[in-house]
Amino acid sequence: xxxxxxxxxxxxxxxxxxxxxxxxxxxxxxxxxxxxxxxxxxxxxxxxxxxxxxxxxxxxxxxxxxxxxxxxxxxxxxxxxxxxxxxxxxxxxxxxxxxxxxxxxxxxxxxxxxxxxxxxxxxxxxxxxxxxxxxxxxxxxxxxxxxxxxxxxxxxxxxxxxxxxxxxxxxxxxxxxxxxxxxxxxxxxxxxxxxxxxxxxxxxxxxxxxxxxxxxxxxxxxxxxxxxxxxxxxxxxxxxxxxxxxxxxxxxxxxxxxxxxxxxxxxxxxxxxxxxxxxxxxxxxxxxx
Amino acid sequence: xxxxxxxxxxxxxxxxxxxxxxxxxxxxxxxxxxxxxxxxxxxxxxxxxxxxxxxxxxxxxxxxxxxxxxxxxxxxxxxxxxxxxxxxxxxxxxxxxxxxxxxxxxxxxxxxxxxxxxxxxxxxxxxxxxxxxxxxxxxxxxxxxxxxxxxxxxxxxxxxxxxxxxxxxxxxxxxxxxxxxxxxxxxxxxxxxxxxxxxxxxxxxxxxxxxxxxxxxxxxxxxxxxxxxxxxxxxxxxxxxxxxxxxxxxxxxxxxxxxxxxxxxxxxx
Numbered sequence: 001x002x003x004x005x006x007x008x009x010x011x012x013x014x015x016x017x018x019x020x021x022x023x024x025x026x027x028x029x030x031x032x033x034x035x036x037x038x039x040x041x042x043x044x045x046x047x048x049x050x051x052x053x054x055x056x057x058x059x060x061x062x063x064x065x066x067x068x069x070x071x072x073x074x075x076x077x078x079x080x081x082x083x084x085x086x087x088x089x090x091x092x093x094x095x096x097x098x099x100x101x102x103x104x105x106x107x108x109x110x111x112x113x114x115x116x117x118x119x120x121x122x123x124x125x126x127x128x129x130x131x132x133x134x135x136x137x138x139x140x141x142x143x144x145x146x147x148x149x150x151x152x153x154x155x156x157x158x159x160x161x162x163x164x165x166x167x168x169x170x171x172x173x174x175x176x177x178x179x180x181x182x183x184x185x186x187x188x189x190x191x192x193x194x195x196x197x198x199x200x201x202x203x204x205x206x207x208x209x210x211x212x213x214x215x216x217x218x219x220x221x222x223x224x225x226x227x228x229x230x231x232x233x234x235x236x237x238x239x240x241x242x243x244x245x246x247x248x249x250x251x252x253x254x255x256x257x258x259x260x261x262x263x264x265x266x267x268x269x270x271x272x273x274x275x276x277x278x279x280x281x282x283x284x285x286x287x288x289x
Numbered sequence: 290x291x292x293x294x295x296x297x298x299x300x301x302x303x304x305x306x307x308x309x310x311x312x313x314x315x316x317x318x319x320x321x322x323x324x325x326x327x328x329x330x331x332x333x334x335x336x337x338x339x340x341x342x343x344x345x346x347x348x349x350x351x352x353x354x355x356x357x358x359x360x361x362x363x364x365x366x367x368x369x370x371x372x373x374x375x376x377x378x379x380x381x382x383x384x385x386x387x388x389x390x391x392x393x394x395x396x397x398x399x400x401x402x403x404x405x406x407x408x409x410x411x412x413x414x415x416x417x418x419x420x421x422x423x424x425x426x427x428x429x430x431x432x433x434x435x436x437x438x439x440x441x442x443x444x445x446x447x448x449x450x451x452x453x454x455x456x457x458x459x460x461x462x463x464x465x466x467x468x469x470x471x472x473x474x475x476x477x478x479x480x481x482x483x484x485x486x487x488x489x490x491x492x493x494x495x496x497x498x499x500x501x502x503x504x505x506x507x508x509x510x511x512x513x514x515x516x517x518x519x520x521x522x523x524x525x526x527x528x529x530x531x532x533x534x535x536x537x538x539x540x541x542x543x544x545x546x547x548x549x550x551x552x553x554x555x556x557x558x
Contacts, residue, residue: 074430103432114427117418128431131438 026085027052027184027216028073033082035068042068044240045082055210055217057227059262060237061271066220069237070186073218074106075099087183104132107177107185107215111192113169115161121148121172122157128179147175151205167198171205178209184216185209191223199223203230224263228252236262238271319515325436326444326514332434333441343446347408347510351454354403359391359458362399363465366390370466371474384481385488387466388459392489392498393554396459398546401505403458404451405538409513412443413534416517417527425518440518444510451506452499459498497553504545509538 028050035043042065050056058066071077072084075091084091089102115124125144129135135143148154151171161169170190177185187206191199207230210217221227227234228248236244236258244251244259251259261269277283333340370386416439419425425435463485470476489495513534520530 076426076429100432100434103430106430106432108427108430110423110427112422114423116424116427117422128433131431131433 026050027054027087028218029083029085030069030072031083031085033069033072033079033084035065035072035077035079042240043072043079046237046240046242047082048235048242048245050216050218052216053210053214054232055206055219055230057219057221057231057234058237059220059222059224059227059234061222064237065240066222066237067188070108070188070218070220073184073186074103074108104180105183107180107182109170109173109177109185109187109190111189112166113161113173115164115169115173115176117161119161120157121153121159121161121164124161124172125176125179128176132180143179147179148172150178150209151175152201165198167194167201170194170198170202174202174205174209178213178215181213182215184218187217187219187221189221190219191221191226199226206230224265243270318519319511322515322518323511326441326511329434329437329441330445332437333445339438339442340445340449343442344449347404347412347443347446348450348454351404351407351450352457354407355400355454355458356461358399358403359396359461360465362395362458363387363391363462363467364469366395366462367466367469367474371470371476380476381480382484382488383466383470383476384483384485387470388463388485388489389494391459391462391466392494394498394546394550396462397455397498397501397505398542400455400458400502401451401509401542402539404447404454404506405509405513405542406535408447408450409509409534409538410531412447412510412513413517413520413531414527416440416443416514417520417522417530420518420520421522421524421527435518440514444514447510447513448503448506451509452502455498455502455505493553497549500553501546501549504549505542508541508545512538512541 026049028048030046030048033043033046034041046065046069048056048058058069060066068077072079073086073091075094078092086102087105089098091099091102094102115121116127119127122144125147126140129140129143133140145154145157148157151174153168153171153175156164156168156172161172164172174190190202190206194202203226206217206219209215219227219231228251231248233247234245234251235242238258244254244256246254251263254260254263258270260266261271267273366387367383370383370390371380374380374382374386416425419435419439425439428435428438467478467481471478471481516530516534516537520526
């Protein structure tokens with residue numbers, strides 16, 4: 001029996017031609033995207049382009065809207081206005097079936113791995129293959145071992161997620177994210193909570209896998225040091241807007257106040273140390289008056 | 290009317306309105322959720338091993354508590370029933386009393402309550418934790434529908450398990466009644482089984498008990514999967530969703546039992 005990947009074009013749902021990925025289009029394009037929860041705006045006119053084959057970092061302080069951008073690209077959220085195109089397809093306009101079809105071309109690494117806790121490492125990586133392909137079990141086994149070998153964890157195939165360290169879990173999740181050789185891999189805080197060795201390993205894996213598999217990577221992070229080593233381009237997001245962008249060299253040389261605060265890790269600056277509050281003096285002496 | 294009173298009135302009216310619209314919204318959301326589960330059922334049944342696995346977790350692993358409870362309930366029922374029946378010289382009717390009480394009411398109701406506490410809470414906690422740890426989001430991003438892969442098998446696992454558990458509860462209860470009534474008290478075994486055989490009909494007694502347990506299974510399973518899926522993705526959110534499952538399921542079982550009993554046994558005897 002020859003292995004087949006489902007659904008092949010002949011079995012794809014009607015209207016597939018209208019949402020087939022354009023090979024020449026930029027991997028991801030966001031134009032003037034706004035988004036908010038109820039009355040609270042999160043993104044205020046985000047415009048960015050993520051070219052094919054590149055690693056682009058989206059950086060910013062916690063709560064600046066970075067992860068929301070990933071969720072919009074993934075179609076988990078719909079923008080209030082603006083356009084989001086992935087491979088030439090307008091993500092918000094896709095019906096659920098088309099969106100699920102597009103997501104088969106995605107890989108996503110969640111902040112804490114999001115491994116299925118009732119499955120072993122092997123089963124976690126085999127999961128998307130079993131869900132979306134009709135590959136024979138022997139081939140799935142070989143593919144899983146190849147993915148694990150790529151992240152250096154072939155020997156951990158039999159372990160359960162609870163037996164893994166944070167760095168190992170992140171690497172297993174990375175192997176799962178590339179299980180179906182995706183077009184686009186999104187990383188949500190891949191460096192958070194890792195020790196320096198694991199941090200370097202994960203960073204290098206992102207770069208190596210991106211180049212070896214010719215994929216496009218979007219890395220949401222606030223780890224400047226590690227990002228500058230591996231990415232091709234950076235966007236800085238603050239309070240829902242892009243406040244700076246550039247290559248790692250440009251960022252290092254930048255005199256922009258926000259970039260400098262971020263790169264130097266300064267506690268105060270364009271991103272204030274204090275949460276907005278009434279005058280300290282007024283509040284302390286309120287009772288005296 | 291002073292400004293303070295008007296302000297307080299406005300505040301309470303807003304709260305009342307918010308509560309009512311919130312409840313209506315939740316009802317609509319849960320109905321849509323049920324429809325989504327039913328819509329995804331064929332996809333879930335195509336991989337029947339997922340549902341069978343849930344029958345094992347919700348049903349087989351609940352057997353100990355169900356069987357032990359059934360046994361003790363039957364024993365107590367037999368003791369209490371004997372004391373009452375003896376006053377009227379009808380102690381040989383013990384078999385029919387134990388069997389009817391278990392098959393019609395106590396079997397489905399107590400098994401349902403135990404099922405809600407043991408399996409329902411576990412289902413809610415599991416789905417809630419999957420949501421908290423982004424496993425459901427990961428599934429969605431892998432183009433796998435979590436309703437079809439996670440929710441529908443658990444729902445149907447509960448629906449299938451519950452009538453079987455209720456039947457076993459009743460069977461063990463009847464056996465417990467036999468142990469106390471016949472072996473300990475000394476009622477004639479032939480009378481115990483013979484009265485039961487003559488007085489309990491498959492229709493309506495047994496059938497209605499099965500229908501009740503099926504409805505309770507569907508209600509508890511739906512509440513459990515919905516609360517898990519709708520839980521706030523925090524430790525506190527999962528804890529309160531688990532509590533809600535047990536409380537709402539228990540009240541739903543008792544309320545549904547009353548409504549069904551009214552319709553099923555009205556004028557039956």
